[in-house]
Amino acid sequence: MAPIQPEFLRLPKPGLLCPFTGMTRSALNELILPTERNSFKPPVRSFVLRQRGAKTGIRLVDYAHLSKFIRQHPQEAGNPVHEEKEVA
16 A cells, blocks of 8 residues: 655644654745745745735645655765855
8 A cells, every 4th residue: 555645745843854754844944935045936836825814824835846856856875965155
């Protein structure tokens, strides 16, 4: 029997890991929110469900899109990705 794969993921509570990917909330946020690190173009699709007139809502991550992104960016064990830092 194949494992159940959700259509959408909710962000894990702060301090917890996503049960499907093992990623932290902040790691997922970097993939779904526009930030300077991703040139303000999130590589993974997400949606916000809000009640009419509400300022906040529930952010849902497209699991298929996230899974595809992860598979397109493999990293072999023992070869960590090093980011070059700008020297001021």
